[in-house]
Amino acid sequence: MTSIKNLFVTKFTVILVAAAMMFAAYAPAQAQTAEELQAQITELMATINMLQAQLGMTGDQPATAPGVCPYTWTRNLSQGDSGQDVMRLQQFLNSDPETRVAPAGAVGSAGMETQFFGPATAAAVSKFQVKYRADILTPVGLVNPTGFFGPSSRAKANELCVAAPVVPDPVDPDPVDPDPTDPDPADPAP
DSSP, X not given: OHHHHHHHHHHHHHHHHHHHHHHHHHGGGGGSOHHHHHHHHHHHHHHHHHHHHHTTOOSXXXXXXXXXXXXXXXXXXXXXXXXXXHHHHHHHHHTSGGGOSSOTTSTTSTTOOOSBOOHHHHHHHHHHHHHTHHHHTGGGTOOSOOOOBOHHHHHXXXXXXXXXXXXXXXXXXXXXXXXXXXOOTTSOOO
C-alpha cells in the first residue's frame, strides 16, 4: 500500500512540476516571438513526456527504454543473479507493455526495478522469448520459453538496443562466461 501511495505522490508531483514549468514559461514569454514561444512549448512538452515515460504514465511505451539503450548485456542471467545488468534488463523489459516484469506500483515495475533476477524477471524474459520466438526459440528447436537470459536472448535484446556500444558491467567487468560447461538451454550444442 505504501508503494502505491508513493507512486501516486510521485506522479502527482511530476504533474505539478510540469504545470509550474509551463506557467513559469508563460510570464516572460510576452516579449518573445511566436517562434521562440513554440520552441519553448515544444521543449516543455518533451520534458513532460520524458518524465511521464520514466514513471510509466504513458500507455504507448517506446520499443526501447530511455536511459537503458544503448546497452549491451554481456553475461548469462538467471534466477538468483543480481547486478546492475539485471536492473537494466528489467528496465528494458518494462519498456514494452508485452514484457513488463510487474504491474505498475509493484516491485520490479517501471520505475521500481531492482538488481535481483527473481521469478517475475524470469517470467518477463519468458514473455520476451515468446514475443521474439522466431529469433530466440525456433532457431534452436525450442517451443517453450526458458526464462533464462542466455546468448540467444541477449543477442535479440542487444539487437533491439540498436547496435549499442559495449558498456562494461561494473559488477562483472569480464564478459567471459565463468562456466563455459554450462550452456544456454536456448542455444544449440556446439
